Amino acid sequence: MKAIQVEEYGGRDALSVVAKDVPEPGDSEVRIEVKAAGINFADIMQRRGHYHGGPEAPYVPGLEVAGVVDAVGDGVGRSVGDEVVTMLGGGGYAEYAIADAAGLFDVPEGLSFEEAAGFPVQFLTARNCLHEWGGLEEGEAVLIHAAAGGVGTAAVQIAREAGAEIFGTASTPEKLELASSLGCDHPINYEEEDFVEVVKEHTDYGADLVLDGIGGETTERSLDALKQFGRMVVYGAASGRPGTPSTADILFANQRIIGYHLGRATQLKPMKVMGAVPELTELLSDRKLEVQFDRSFDLDDAADAHEYIEGRESMGKVVLVP
Numbered sequence: 001m002k003a004i005q006v007e008e009y010g011g012r013d014a015l016s017v018v019a020k021d022v023p024e025p026g027d028s029e030v031r032i033e034v035k036a037a038g039i040n041f042a043d044i045m046q047r048r049g050h051y052h053g054g055p056e057a058p059y060v061p062g063l064e065v066a067g068v069v070d071a072v073g074d075g076v077g078r079s080v081g082d083e084v085v086t087m088l089g090g091g092g093y094a095e096y097a098i099a100d101a102a103g104l105f106d107v108p109e110g111l112s113f114e115e116a117a118g119f120p121v122q123f124l125t126a127r128n129c130l131h132e133w134g135g136l137e138e139g140e141a142v143l144i145h146a147a148a149g150g151v152g153t154a155a156v157q158i159a160r161e162a163g164a165e166i167f168g169t170a171s172t173p174e175k176l177e178l179a180s181s182l183g184c185d186h187p188i189n190y191e192e193e194d195f196v197e198v199v200k201e202h203t204d205y206g207a208d209l210v211l212d213g214i215g216g217e218t219t220e221r222s223l224d225a226l227k228q229f230g231r232m233v234v235y236g237a238a239s240g241r242p243g244t245p246s247t248a249d250i251l252f253a254n255q256r257i258i259g260y261h262l263g264r265a266t267q268l269k270p271m272k273v274m275g276a277v278p279e280l281t282e283l284l285s286d287r288k289l290e291v292q293f294d295r296s297f298d299l300d301d302a303a304d305a306h307e308y309i310e311g312r313e314s315m316g317k318v319v320l321v322p
């Protein structure tokens with residue numbers, strides 16, 4: 001089978017097309033014929049060798065796929081032909097992938113494989129950061145950074161469904177237009193406006209909740225946009241630098257900074273992470289939430305797909321199609 005392999009950490013050229021044996025499922029596992037593999041920013045951080053606890057090269061990247069069950073191991077309550085979606089520890093950028101049968105869920109009704117491959121990582125992250133971790137309540141003000149990104153577009157929609165007042169940042173008018181169309185009340189072009197000032201202008205004392213996957217100065221400045229007793233969920237560092245907020249500022253403001261990592265939390269508290277799957281599946285099937293599908297690339301063109309996301313051209317979800 002064809003797969004994409006990171007030979008050594010590095011830039012886009014680190015991704016090579018390779019031939020591998022079709023893998024066999026073990027007990028409690030299935031083999032999936034991959035119809036679409038979701039690309040996540042974490043894939044890029046891992047490829048660069050900058051991902052905390054990431055895989056050692058050489059490895060096949062890919063943390064989520066949608067496809068058709070093609071073979072089943074012993075003790076599996078799934079059948080060949082089932083259309084499924086799942087998260088993986090890796091190995092999704094390939095024609096076939098092995099998955100733990102316990103982590104499979106059905107492709108939400110009415111979704112294409114490309115859309116379905118855009119659901120698990122980003123929607124679960126958005127949902128959990130807002131609700132399970134962030135404790136969002138109706139009427140609260142939430143600031144969502146990279147609001148036109150994969151997690152961002154999911155978060156804007158989920159916050160809209162929760163009745164929040166939504167502030168969203170992005171770097172271009174097109175991205176902000178997308179965020180607005182999904183329910184962002186206050187789109188902020190951070191290249192032109194100071195997001196702290198905009199949040200303060202429209203709230204009494206600041207946002208109740210911030211979702212930050214950017215890191216660096218964005219994390220540090222976001223505390224200024226957060227009110228007393230506010231919460232900030234930090235879940236990524238797309239800027240390449242984690243934030244280093246001042247603990248003195250945090251304590252005087254009675255604020256809480258909460259870390260979120262989907263992979264680790266899934267291992268340690270699977271129900272806390274996956275409990276939202278039935279509700280999200282229903283909302284996606286009813287089209288109350290939509291995967292903001294940007295575009296697909298052929299599996300062979302994984303390097304172009306990474307460049308597209310790193311170049312900040314993507315809006316919503318990008319997938320690979322074998």
Ligand SMILES: NC(=O)c1ccc[n+]([C@@H]2O[C@H](COP(=O)([O-])OP(=O)(O)OC[C@H]3O[C@@H](n4cnc5c(N)ncnc54)[C@H](OP(=O)(O)O)[C@@H]3O)[C@@H](O)[C@H]2O)c1
Nearest residue numbers: 041146149150151170171213235236237238239260261262
């Ligand atoms: N902790 C977890 O479990 C978890 C799960 C999923 C994702 N994440 C993290 O969440 C963040 C978003 O992930 P995603 O897959 O949804 O990606 P994404 O939002 O689709 O893409 C990243 C966005 O970040 C913004 N950005 C700001 N500075 C950047 C820089 N220096 N280089 C590239 N982009 C930059 C860009 O938006 P603008 O142009 O609008 O600034 C870009 O479009 C990433 O940090 C990712 O690692 C974490």
